[in-house]
Amino acid sequence: GAGVSQSPRYKVAKRGQDVALRCDPISGHVSLFWYQQALGQGPEFLTYFQNEAQLDKSGLPSDRFFAERPEGSVSTLKIQRTQQEDSAVYLCASSLELGREQYFGPGTRLTVT
Amino acid sequence: AQSVTQLGSHVSVSEGALVLLRCNYSSSVPPYLFWYVQYPNQGLQLLLKYTSAATLVKGINGFEAEFKKSETSFHLTKPSAHMSDAAEYFCAVSDRGAQKLVFGQGTRLTINP
Secondary structure, eight states: OOOOEEEOSEEEEOTTOOEEEEEEOOTTOOEEEEEEEOTTSOOEEEEEEETTEEEEOTTOOSTTEEEEOTTSSOEEEEESSOOGGGOEEEEEEEESSTTSOOEEOOOEEEEEO | OOEEEEEOSEEEEETTSOEEEEEEEEOSSOEEEEEEEEOTTSOEEEEEEESSSOSEEEOGGGOEEEEEGGGTEEEEEESSOOGGGOEEEEEEEEETTTOOOEEOOOEEEEEEO
């Protein structure tokens, strides 16, 4: 079946704009994760959901970042008032259930100018 | 807190030579350990994982890794490198309750013809 998909693949935003990044997990996957990958770095955890419940948001860098998964499927990561330091690739991953392997999407590359 | 250290941000080997990518971890609880590969402009693909069964883990594309608790290491090897192995490799750790992955900085593998 289809893998994890993310849209848009590339996003350029002017400093101060709001952006919304979408993640479509693999159908039936209960757990969904967001990671941020700065240039030349490993991914860093942002937040994760079990169905529609956001169980851990300890990695969100500021209150400008928030994520939602209202129906337990598609998730949106929203960044308000973007700053240059928000430039990164945002990766989404899903897993069938907790403890199972995570499948990653291709990522959204965000560039803030 | 968990952490991962990948020794060598860039490794270069000749085609047909042994590949050895080093990973050391820190965890206060028995960890799950993973190796992921990332090709340009793509998401991460799982190569292999250790979840407390056999300490020698075999993965896809001829890769394997050995969990050594006494050395807190989980090095990735492949007996004979192929040009298609050129990519970025990430080691990651998670504890069995948190599920989120903590990644190393990555190692870029270059294969010389």
